[in-house]
Amino acid sequence: MILLSTITKEPMPANPVTLIDVAKAAGVSPITVSRALNEPHLVKPATLAKVQEAVKLTGYVKNMLAGGLASSRSKLVALVLPTISTQTFADLVQGATDRLTAAGYQLLLGIVGYETWREEILVETILSRRPDGIILTGSLHTDSTRQRLLQIGTPVVEAWDLTPHPIDMAIGFSHEEVGHMCAQHLLKQGYRRFAILTANDPRAGQRTQGFQVAIAKHGASVIASHVVQAPGALPQGRLGAIKLLDEHPELDAIFCSSDTLAHGVLIEAQSRGLRVPQDLAIMGFGDLNFSEYTNPPLSTVKVDGAKIGALSAQALLDRLAGGGDSAPAERVVNTGFELIQRGST
Amino acid sequence: MILLSTITKEPMPANPVTLIDVAKAAGVSPITVSRALNEPHLVKPATLAKVQEAVKLTGYVKNMLAGGLASSRSKLVALVLPTISTQTFADLVQGATDRLTAAGYQLLLGIVGYETWREEILVETILSRRPDGIILTGSLHTDSTRQRLLQIGTPVVEAWDLTPHPIDMAIGFSHEEVGHMCAQHLLKQGYRRFAILTANDPRAGQRTQGFQVAIAKHGASVIASHVVQAPGALPQGRLGAIKLLDEHPELDAIFCSSDTLAHGVLIEAQSRGLRVPQDLAIMGFGDLNFSEYTNPPLSTVKVDGAKIGALSAQALLDRLAGGGDSAPAERVVNTGFELIQRGST
DNA sequence: CTGTTAGCGCATTCAC
DNA sequence: GTGAATGCGCTAACAG
Numbered sequence: 001m002i003l004l005s006t007i008t009k010e011p012m013p014a015n016p017v018t019l020i021d022v023a024k025a026a027g028v029s030p031i032t033v034s035r036a037l038n039e040p041h042l043v044k045p046a047t048l049a050k051v052q053e054a055v056k057l058t059g060y061v062k063n064m065l066a067g068g069l070a071s072s073r074s075k076l077v078a079l080v081l082p083t084i085s086t087q088t089f090a091d092l093v094q095g096a097t098d099r100l101t102a103a104g105y106q107l108l109l110g111i112v113g114y115e116t117w118r119e120e121i122l123v124e125t126i127l128s129r130r131p132d133g134i135i136l137t138g139s140l141h142t143d144s145t146r147q148r149l150l151q152i153g154t155p156v157v158e159a160w161d162l163t164p165h166p167i168d169m170a171i172g173f174s175h176e177e178v179g180h181m182c183a184q185h186l187l188k189q190g191y192r193r194f195a196i197l198t199a200n201d202p203r204a205g206q207r208t209q210g211f212q213v214a215i216a217k218h219g220a221s222v223i224a225s226h227v228v229q230a231p232g233a234l235p236q237g238r239l240g241a242i243k244l245l246d247e248h249p250e251l252d253a254i255f256c257s258s259d260t261l262a263h264g265v266l267i268e269a270q271s272r273g274l275r276v277p278q279d280l281a282i283m284g285f286g287d288l289n290f291s292e293y294t295n296p297p298l299s300t301v302k303v304d305g306a307k308i309g310a311l312s313a314q315a316l317l318d319r320l321a322g323g324g325d326s327a328p329a330e331r332v333v334n335t336g337f338e339l340i341q342r343g344s345t
Numbered sequence: 346m347i348l349l350s351t352i353t354k355e356p357m358p359a360n361p362v363t364l365i366d367v368a369k370a371a372g373v374s375p376i377t378v379s380r381a382l383n384e385p386h387l388v389k390p391a392t393l394a395k396v397q398e399a400v401k402l403t404g405y406v407k408n409m410l411a412g413g414l415a416s417s418r419s420k421l422v423a424l425v426l427p428t429i430s431t432q433t434f435a436d437l438v439q440g441a442t443d444r445l446t447a448a449g450y451q452l453l454l455g456i457v458g459y460e461t462w463r464e465e466i467l468v469e470t471i472l473s474r475r476p477d478g479i480i481l482t483g484s485l486h487t488d489s490t491r492q493r494l495l496q497i498g499t500p501v502v503e504a505w506d507l508t509p510h511p512i513d514m515a516i517g518f519s520h521e522e523v524g525h526m527c528a529q530h531l532l533k534q535g536y537r538r539f540a541i542l543t544a545n546d547p548r549a550g551q552r553t554q555g556f557q558v559a560i561a562k563h564g565a566s567v568i569a570s571h572v573v574q575a576p577g578a579l580p581q582g583r584l585g586a587i588k589l590l591d592e593h594p595e596l597d598a599i600f601c602s603s604d605t606l607a608h609g610v611l612i613e614a615q616s617r618g619l620r621v622p623q624d625l626a627i628m629g630f631g632d633l634n635f636s637e638y639t640n641p642p643l644s645t646v647k648v649d650g651a652k653i654g655a656l657s658a659q660a661l662l663d664r665l666a667g668g669g670d671s672a673p674a675e676r677v678v679n680t681g682f683e684l685i686q687r688g689s690t
Numbered sequence: 691c692t693g694t695t696a697g698c699g700c701a702t703t704c705a706c
Numbered sequence: 707g708t709g710a711a712t713g714c715g716c717t718a719a720c721a722g
Binding site for chain 2: 693698
Binding site: 059061062083129 | 406408410411413429432436438439442451452453456469471472474493497637639
């Protein structure tokens, strides 16, 4: 026992088993082992079997640090998000993950919040891993971030919203259009006294912006607005509604920057005995199809986060499969969104 | 223009700028650059400045693949989760991320769902990146996964629940105890006709188990139970409630495996005009402090996902700081949980 | 405080 | 189908 613990004290390397050990055990050369593991079809079945057995025997675990260094393909994709506490972003992660793992890639996750400078240093760190691709959400990137990305030449997808001048590729939808469409929908239903309840993130701002512009065009007015910390959760929704309704009892519609906030508003409305949507209309945004299950169901704008994630991953994979010779494609994909109207109005 | 495109066609290496280039530009040796970047305090301020300038000049980006290979420290921590579409798990990711990035580590994220075999192959892939530490959620690992982990010797934290024999370290709480405590709480309030609405994930199963055992001990009975696909979302909660209440109108309490499910049940209860908690008690589980903002507020068991994530990360960092010489500590931390009683009962 | 030597573990040429 | 030589970019261990 004493002897054992003495032995284990030595600074034994993490995993002593290398390709060479496997090669010896299998009676072949290292490169053959490498091929057997990475391109089995280039190896005679017999030797393949020998190698596989040797791998099991030795307990070999491939070293992608070394592999990546030698081949300059890390099989890593980085994903940068402001938060994952939002259903849509969680879905986006899920969608991207599914697609990437299926293709043998792994995900490096960066969560940066909504402060630009954090993204900047994170991107720097990420690049040091030499990922084969990067998925960024939003496009509030500083100039130096853009420069860096362009300089390195790693394929980049800007997901979640659309930008006129993507760094490389962009996959998402227009947040301003969302606001626009919501405004028109509510106006058509006859609502006229609007409030906005929004989280303070840039994209929510774009939706709000679109909403306000459209409302103004029709001569109606946004009476009040309340901004909460991003990502707005249900409590902020309810608290925000309290504030808005207390100060402006005449409101007949509240436009929220997320379904979660909308749900909070609904709860408060119910508490006050307001009928939704007769007395008060509430509009959300997101992909929480659960807004169908609230009582009453809420109208909302539906966005498919998983799809955006999957498409983003796929765009990177396509580029990578292309041998890397394809120059920036300026590929822009509008994934669109859907206005879901629920209830009688 | 033609010339340019011809030039860019060449298989130019991803980032030609290496430490050596920086060293030349700064007029020092490569190792000095390395130190200037990684251990600035070991370098004279003057040369440090020269190096930093050279870095900017050349646009150098550090290569952690090479660095990790040479030093066998990847500065990478892997996190394996069944899903991130659960508030608590999202919080866990956030908590771990915060702690890790503060310490200069990056997060490799694996999402495996609830199938054991997926975890097994994912762990294999993860190990090939030579992470400095691994955070696993739950402890339903196959034997070969355990073996592998032990063999490699990478520090491992099993987070989220407690296991009698952790692979290395465990940080979480007892899910059976949660069920136990909920049962006692409800019994004390006088409820007697229970139903269970649970997602089919192992930990939820443990809570359910604890609940049932405690109920049985008191001679009360669990009349019905309904299992939904993990992770249970709000729709499944409402649909589950419909089924349970239709088939068993006599129910006076429903124990849910998550707050989200509980919320769905609440909505259905309200639809039916049931008073909560007078006619029907609903218990949730999770950390959604938003259950305080439902109307009426729901009683629940509160778990701090962010804390668990942060503690797990910290445990790994402690181990790593220890120089790696400390053998498996069998460290087990019970983070506990809290029963939150809301409403008059 | 800084430089020299050596090698981390693998994949990319080519040969055979 | 398989093997031999070379280098990816960096850091450990020593020396000065």
